[in-house]
Amino acid sequence: MSKKSVWSVKLSTASLVLIPAAVGVNYIGKLFAQLLKLPLWLDSIGTVLASMLAGPIIGALAGLINNIIYGFMDPVSFVYGITSVAIGVVVGLMARIGFLENWVKAGIIAFAVIFTSTVVSTPINIIFWEGQTGNIWGDAVYAGVLNITNTVWLASFLDELIVDLPDKILTVLIAYGIYRGLPKNLLQLYRADSEIEELK
Amino acid sequence: MKQLTLYVDKQSFVHAVDPITKLFYVAFAILTSMLVPTAYAGVICALLSLSLLCLAKVIKNASPVFLFIGFVLFTVVVIQGLFGVNNQTEAFRLSGLIFYREGLITGAKIILRVVNIVSAFLILTLTTKASDLVEDLVRAGLSPRIGYVITSVFQIIPQMISSADIIMDAQRSRGMETEGGLMVRMKAFIPLIGPVVLDSFMSTKERAMALEARAFSAPNKKTFLRERPAYTYAAKLRGAFVVLTLAALIWRLAA
Numbered sequence: 001m002s003k004k005s006v007w008s009v010k011l012s013t014a015s016l017v018l019i020p021a022a023v024g025v026n027y028i029g030k031l032f033a034q035l036l037k038l039p040l041w042l043d044s045i046g047t048v049l050a051s052m053l054a055g056p057i058i059g060a061l062a063g064l065i066n067n068i069i070y071g072f073m074d075p076v077s078f079v080y081g082i083t084s085v086a087i088g089v090v091v092g093l094m095a096r097i098g099f100l101e102n103w104v105k106a107g108i109i110a111f112a113v114i115f116t117s118t119v120v121s122t123p124i125n126i127i128f129w130e131g132q133t134g135n136i137w138g139d140a141v142y143a144g145v146l147n148i149t150n151t152v153w154l155a156s157f158l159d160e161l162i163v164d165l166p167d168k169i170l171t172v173l174i175a176y177g178i179y180r181g182l183p184k185n186l187l188q189l190y191r192a193d194s195e196i197e198e199l200k
Numbered sequence: 201m202k203q204l205t206l207y208v209d210k211q212s213f214v215h216a217v218d219p220i221t222k223l224f225y226v227a228f229a230i231l232t233s234m235l236v237p238t239a240y241a242g243v244i245c246a247l248l249s250l251s252l253l254c255l256a257k258v259i260k261n262a263s264p265v266f267l268f269i270g271f272v273l274f275t276v277v278v279i280q281g282l283f284g285v286n287n288q289t290e291a292f293r294l295s296g297l298i299f300y301r302e303g304l305i306t307g308a309k310i311i312l313r314v315v316n317i318v319s320a321f322l323i324l325t326l327t328t329k330a331s332d333l334v335e336d337l338v339r340a341g342l343s344p345r346i347g348y349v350i351t352s353v354f355q356i357i358p359q360m361i362s363s364a365d366i367i368m369d370a371q372r373s374r375g376m377e378t379e380g381g382l383m384v385r386m387k388a389f390i391p392l393i394g395p396v397v398l399d400s401f402m403s404t405k406e407r408a409m410a411l412e413a414r415a416f417s418a419p420n421k422k423t424f425l426r427e428r429p430a431y432t433y434a435a436k437l438r439g440a441f442v443v444l445t446l447a448a449l450i451w452r453l454a455a
Contacts, residue, residue, distance in 0.1 A: 013416055014408040016345055020353040021400040024360040025393075031364060032392045036378060036385040045393065049401070061346075069353050072205040072330055075321030076269065076314075128317075130280060130310055134272040139279060146283040174390065178397050186405060 014189045015054045022046035022062040023069060029171075039137075040167045047084055048113070048175040051091035052100060053182075054190045059088025079124055086120045087113055091172070100179065110172035117168055118160045122153070131156030138163040204357055206261065206325045214256035214323065218431035219333040220340060221438055222324045228441035229320035233313070235448040237455045242312045249319035258326040262319070269318060277307035330354055335424065344422045360400060367395050 025046030033042040047066055051059025063084030070077035090112050099105040125131050131152045132139050142159035146152065217225075229249055233242040253259045281291070284303025291301040324333075331351050338347040368378075371391050377384045 011345075012408075013411050014404065016349055017352075017404045017407045017411065018401070019349045020356045021404050023353045024356045024400055025397050027357050028360050028364050028396050029393055031361070032389055035368070036388055036392075038382075038385055038389065042389070042393075045397070049397065053401075061349075065346075065350055065353065069204075069330075069350070071321065072207075072325045074265065074268070075318045075325065078321065079317075128310070128314060129272070129276055130284075130306060132272075132276050132279060134275070139275055143279050143283050146279070146285070150285055152285055174393065177390070178394060181394070181398070182401065186402060189405065189408075 011057075012189075015058045018050050018054055018058060018190070019062045019065055022050035023066045025049065026066050040170060042167065042171055042174070044084065044087060044168075045171050045175050045178075047088050048091050048172055049179060051088045052095045052175065052179050053187065054092070055096055056089045056092030059092035060085045061088070063088040076128075079128065080121065082124065083117055083120045086116050090116045100176070103173075103176070106172060106176040107169075109176070110169045113172055114161070114164050114168045117164050118157060121160050121164075122157050125156050125160060126152060131159065133159050133163050135159075135163045204354055205330050206265075206322070207329050208258045208261050208326050210257050210327075212256045212327070214252055215327045216431065217327075217437070218434050219324070219328045219336045221431065221434050221441075222328060223333075224438045224441040226320045226324055228445050230317055231445050232448040233316045235445075235452045237452055239309065239312065241448070242309075242316055246312060246316045246319060249316065249323055252323050253319060253326070256323070256327050258322075261326055262322050265318060265322060266315075269314060273307075273311050273314060276310055277304065280304065280307040280310070332428075335426075338422075339424070345416070348416070356400070360396060363399060364392070364396055367392060 023046060026043050027046075029045040030041060030043035033040055044063075044066075047059060047063045050062040063086075064081050067077050067081035067084050071081075091109060094109050094112060099109050121133075122131070125133055131146075132142055138159040141162050142155045145155035145158055149155065229245045233245040235241075250259070253262050280303040281299040282297060282303065284300060284306055286302040286306070287300035289301040291299045291304055293299070331354070334342075334347050334350050338344050371388075372378060376388055376391055378388050379385070
């Protein structure tokens with residue numbers, strides 16, 4: 001079995017229709033989290049799953065289109081599209097190099113996602129909100145750290161981290177749990193190293 | 201069925217402007233307010249966007265969005281006023297808490313910036329049908345495949361919401377607890393999201409086959425179902441927005 005590049009992408013019809021499904025799952029995740037009054041967003045399960053299935057490019061597209069569409073309901077969401085794209089790329093790449101084998105490795109993906117999300121979101125938070133996230137717990141940390149250290153960067157970084165940590169761990173682990181439950185004939189559609197001939 | 205976008209179907213001269221020209225306006229309003237080195241530019245841009253929202257008769261529909269960001273902005277002002285990095289000059293005291301002038305000014309600047317961006321985008325989202333925007337983007341050169349992906353989201357999400365309701369009822373009738381302590385509610389999340397995800401991901405395969413059977417990947421040039429008359433002043437307005445943004449850039453570089 002020849003291994004293709006981790007970036008390889010099949011912009012096949014099957015991969016493209018994965019994107020609306022992923023955006024829908026993001027939306028429903030958020031909806032259920034609100035219905036159950038969970039103190040989390042859980043609004044990127046679909047993006048993470050699409051990246052696990054179809055790799056970094058489809059993951060990034062799913063993230064981008066997700067935030068454009070959320071932008072039609074809440075304009076602030078447009079700018080955080082960059083974070084969604086970064087999450088899609090990171091999960092997709094790690095999935096391609098074999099981090100989907102077991103739960104421990106999935107946990108490593110979770111931490112990579114937290115790191116990425118925090119590093120990418122912090123500058124956006126600083127540009128738009130002078131570093132705050134709008135989350136009560138996170139902003140309490142922000143105020144505390146800013147009062148002690150007087151550095152916006154550190155305060156904002158910790159603000160975002162404290163918000164992202166539980167949310168992204170659960171998002172990735174739930175997505176991985178679902179991924180493991182998906183039937184093989186579905187996974188087969190998106191295998192990057194598959195040698196399926198297509199009728200032209 | 202629940203409507204997803206903020207679009208309000210009304211007649212006004214703002215609604216009549218074509219979607220791409222509105223995108224030009226959004227870029228112009230945001231860039232100009234950031235480029236021009238005085239705060240007045242931001243005030244003028246924000247007032248312009250807000251008055252356009254009023255003229256389009258959609259300001260009422262914009263208020264929930266402003267209410268939401270207003271809450272976040274309020275905490276920003278309080279935290280900046282109390283703990284801002286450059287805080288030196290005392291402005292006033294409120295029950296033992298000292299608010300500083302510098303922080304409050306930073307807070308005001310953030311409010312201006314955010315109101316500016318949000319109101320510019322609201323002109324686009326409140327007065328433009330998402331499908332019209334996508335269609336115009338495809339006409340302007342966006343891949344029709346990506347165009348399909350974006351429009352289909354607006355159809356899929358309402359479907360998924362109704363299937364989510366069914367799953368919620370089904371799981372409750374099997375005795376799943378959806379109220380109670382945090383752990384109880386956390387545990388309920390998995391049996392709710394699981395079926396929705398499996399359902400929608402499994403159906404992607406069928407959707408892909410249905411699309412292929414209708415020549416989705418055919419290399420031919422795609423045609424449009426509807427022909428819409430071109431907006432008369434599109435070129436002039438777009439030109440004006442570009443010139444004004446460039447003028448703001450030159451002002452910034454010269455200052």
